Amino acid sequence: MKPVRKAVLPVAGLGTRVLPGAKTTPKEMLNIVDRPILSYIIAEGRAAGIEHFVFVTGRGKEAIEAYFDHHIELEAQLQAKGKLDILDAVLADLPKPGEMSFVRQMSPQGLGHAVWCARDIVGDEPFAVMLPDMLMHAERPALAQAMDAYKQVGGNIVVVEPAPAGETHKYGIVALDGQDGRLNRMTGMVEKPPLGTEPSNLFISGRYILQPEIFSLLADQGKGAGGEIQLTDAMVRLMALEPFHALEYDGVTYDCGDKIGLLRANVAYALQHPELGKAAREAVTALL
Numbered sequence: 001m002k003p004v005r006k007a008v009l010p011v012a013g014l015g016t017r018v019l020p021g022a023k024t025t026p027k028e029m030l031n032i033v034d035r036p037i038l039s040y041i042i043a044e045g046r047a048a049g050i051e052h053f054v055f056v057t058g059r060g061k062e063a064i065e066a067y068f069d070h071h072i073e074l075e076a077q078l079q080a081k082g083k084l085d086i087l088d089a090v091l092a093d094l095p096k097p098g099e100m101s102f103v104r105q106m107s108p109q110g111l112g113h114a115v116w117c118a119r120d121i122v123g124d125e126p127f128a129v130m131l132p133d134m135l136m137h138a139e140r141p142a143l144a145q146a147m148d149a150y151k152q153v154g155g156n157i158v159v160v161e162p163a164p165a166g167e168t169h170k171y172g173i174v175a176l177d178g179q180d181g182r183l184n185r186m187t188g189m190v191e192k193p194p195l196g197t198e199p200s201n202l203f204i205s206g207r208y209i210l211q212p213e214i215f216s217l218l219a220d221q222g223k224g225a226g227g228e229i230q231l232t233d234a235m236v237r238l239m240a241l242e243p244f245h246a247l248e249y250d251g252v253t254y255d256c257g258d259k260i261g262l263l264r265a266n267v268a269y270a271l272q273h274p275e276l277g278k279a280a281r282e283a284v285t286a287l288l
């Protein structure tokens with residue numbers, strides 16, 4: 001079984017659900033308490049053993065590349081003023097040389113197209129996909145849980161969790177070949193099924209481990225839901241050739257590509273923050 005060393009992070013979407021906030025700040029750079037969302041995603045990837053992050057970026061997303069580079073003047077100022085704890089926080093997310101690549105999706109044609117743009121950098125090996133607007137809070141990081149499942153069963157892994165009641169029509173939903181424990185063989189996937197037609201209540205929550213054969217399927221994948229090239233459609237085709245398992249991970253997902261999801265994530269992470277938690281609780285309580 002080939003190890004999973006690389007993660008693809010598609011960040012080229014327009015973020016229309018969080019406009020106007022995401023007009024000039026990429027939505028993946030919006031703040032959760034004291035750091036951009038992507039800072040949490042990179043930490044999760046590193047904790048799962050990812051050695052190389054491939055960002056699929058687009059126009060207006062330059063702040064992402066800048067964030068993962070030195071800011072010489074800022075760092076010099078913090079050093080000169082002895083603000084070393086802040087300097088440490090600023091430096092913590094920087095990559096090791098060569099740990100990150102950036103490839104451009106020249107127009108946002110959908111998640112499937114974004115992942116396909118990473119094909120030459122990923123090459124012929126299994127890889128992870130991390131949707132950076134899905135913040136997954138878990139004791140053992142979500143992608144690490146997916147890696148555990150991959151080591152157990154190989155093939156392709158899709159991380160899932162129960163959708164809130166009445167909300168399955170908003171997500172990609174999996175169909176399972178029976179349900180026994182948290183890791184189950186999949187038989188299908190459907191993007192945003194009309195209420196009442198969903199094959200389960202488990203939605204695809206933003207972390208995948210995929211085999212490289214997905215790329216040749218994405219190459220000729222036609223447009224699907226919303227007129228976009230959907231990753232789900234290519235995965236359904238791959239499922240005819242290779243096993244897929246759904247892992248119901250142990251954790252909670254916050255959809256930060258949605259205004260209320262972003263707010264919930266901020267409140268939840270603030271309340272759990274080691275230094276700010278107490279003050280956050282007081283501030284939130286005072287508002288009620």
Ligand code: UTP
Nearest residue numbers: 010011012013014015016017108109110111114
């Ligand atoms: P979303 O569908 O949540 O992103 O895709 P979006 O299109 O930006 O969202 P809305 O609906 O307009 O608000 C999940 C991830 O895939 C990326 C997005 O940046 C997001 O992180 N994505 C999506 C791309 O990189 N390219 C695309 O063509 C579409």
